[in-house]
Amino acid sequence: MRFLLSSLLFLILAVTQRLVAQTPFSVRWSFEGSLSGASSVPEVTPGNPSFVGVNVPSPLAIPPPAGPSGLGINLQHWSTSPTCNNTNEFAEFTINASDKVTLQQFSFFFSKSSSGPTQLSVRSSVDGFNAVVFQQAVTDGYQQAVIPLSGASYTEVTGPITFRISACLPASTGGVLRLDEVAFTGVVAAVLPxxxxxxxxxxxxxxxxxxxxxxxxxxxxxxxxxxxxxxxxxxxxxxxxxxxxxxxxxxxxxxxxxxxxxxxxxxxxxxxxxxxxxxxxxxxxQIANDVPSLEIMQNPVEGPIIRLRLRNLPAESLTLTTMTGLPVSIETYSEANDVVRLTVKQPLRAGLYVLQAKKGLMQLGRKVMVR
Missing domain, CATH: 2.60.40.10 (Immunoglobulins)
Known part of the structure; x- marks a missing residue:
């Protein structure tokens, strides 16, 4: 009885379990004249970024800031509060997963103008934007934030996941935080068919x-x-x-x-x-060494030369005919490694021909396409 139950359980698992393939993906906002993001897979789609408490000049940047890759965006009107406790000003980036995905990294490039925010922090929607997952001083030159993502909150998840980038302590409200190449990377856990x-x-x-x-x-x-x-x-x-x-x-x-x-x-x-x-x-x-074989090395062929490999069959037995059985005049020359060069001595029309070789009662044939 125990064996029967084990067998039934194995059968049920074999029928219901589905193998999972992990396909790498990336979602990226490059800001080359547009706020739209791009995804490498259809299962993960980018949302348009939103900006709360700050604004992006229209068009995207006046003047466009030079990013590490093409253009970036300017974020202005940060609070001049002397503390960094303000969580009401941020740029928000969201992806939406229709299949289970495992997130591995969130990254972006950032810098500031001479009067821009001097501190930057990042929060995630997985805990309601409570914990700071990244914090860094902002400089006038571009730096890259690379935030590894791990744990159950980022493993085989579906639906939206959002990250917020906040900044503080600018010298003036006209100071600018610059962002470029905001990206999520991970793998899609897709069921194999x-x-x-x-x-x-x-x-x-x-x-x-x-x-x-x-x-x-x-x-x-x-x-x-x-x-x-x-x-x-x-x-x-x-x-x-x-x-x-x-x-x-x-x-x-x-x-x-x-x-x-x-x-x-x-x-x-x-x-x-x-x-x-x-x-x-x-x-x-591999076919056995003692078995006769005939292999055309390039088919279709062009011109009067047909190269083939002939094993355990005599080259002098080769014949070439039309599909209706009319013979075509040929010459053969044996090269190294079982290669035979066959030269057609008359012009051939485009179409199918039959190449044959014999040895005793053994006869092999291959169709040759002439262009």
């Missing part, structure tokens, strides 16, 4: 078979199969339709009928119906 339990690659004759399984899927569209010769640069070689939304295990397969003679690296790009993508881990396979 697929849980991939395995992906395998295995050579079969002169092909490589890929097999994979998913434990569940949510809103999936298709899998793009990608191949690489070096494990770094990948190209799509086919697609397989996905199940959509299901809590049942699904198995898939794909055959690469024209693998390279060297090691072939594969991965899956899972694409859901909202356009989100996730990459699988990489797997590798």
């Amino acid at each position: 697929v849980r991939l339990t395995y992906i395998r690659a295995k050579s079969t004759d002169n092909a490589i078979d890929l097999n994979w399984e998913t434990a569940w899927e949510q809103n999936t569209d298709y899998f793009a199969v990608e191949r690489s010769m070096d494990g770094e640069v990948f190209h799509k070689i086919g697609t397989v339709a996905a199940a959509g939304t299901t809590d049942q295990r699904q198995t898939y397969s794909f055959r690469d009928s024209a693998p390279a003679l060297s090691i072939n690296y594969y991965r899956l790009q899972q694409v859901d119906k909202d356009g989100r993508t996730e990459l699988s881990k990489m797997v590798a396979a």
Whole structure:
């Protein structure tokens, strides 16, 4: 009975649990002629900054202050009170998260005019703007405030989060606090649409078979199969339709009928119906050295030269024909590393041709696209 209950619990967890991917994001206000912010991800949106007790000249700065990156903004009319207890004057910056996000940092550049505020402080909405999370003396040259964010209040949160930048002790109300490149950074904890339990690659004759399984899927569209010769640069070689939304295990397969003679690296790009993508881990396979193989190195081809790799098949057996079976006159020259250079001795029209090689009863063919 205990084993049965444990098995049922494992099944329930496997069905209901969803893997989470952490996508880095940044939200930034650069003040290049606008107060609008910009976000690197759709799940986190910037609000327009608000200014309480102080004002931003219209247009944004008269004259525009030079920031560390382009323009910044001037904030004027700070209280000349001899204390720094005033929390009614501030610039406020807000982000709104539609998915769970973990905030990692709030940062900005700041400076002042000769009569501007000499002290600056920052508060956060997570505690009702009570605690000061950053405090610094303000100078005439730009400094950067970098405020690390950690703890439960900033971990996997949704909705709005606001930071207020306050200043005090100016020499006059006309003194200016300058801000530039205000930014939030963190990660979005997005639910993955697929849980991939395995992906395998295995050579079969002169092909490589890929097999994979998913434990569940949510809103999936298709899998793009990608191949690489070096494990770094990948190209799509086919697609397989996905199940959509299901809590049942699904198995898939794909055959690469024209693998390279060297090691072939594969991965899956899972694409859901909202356009989100996730990459699988990489797997590798190589066809056996004693298996005959024929690989066109560049296809489509242009001009009279076709380069190919030929393994365990004689180069003199190569033939090139049209799709209707008419022979095309060719010459072959064997190079190093199983490479064969094939020269077409007559002009070819653009279109498809068939390249074949034989050895005993073994015959391999590949279609060649001529441009």
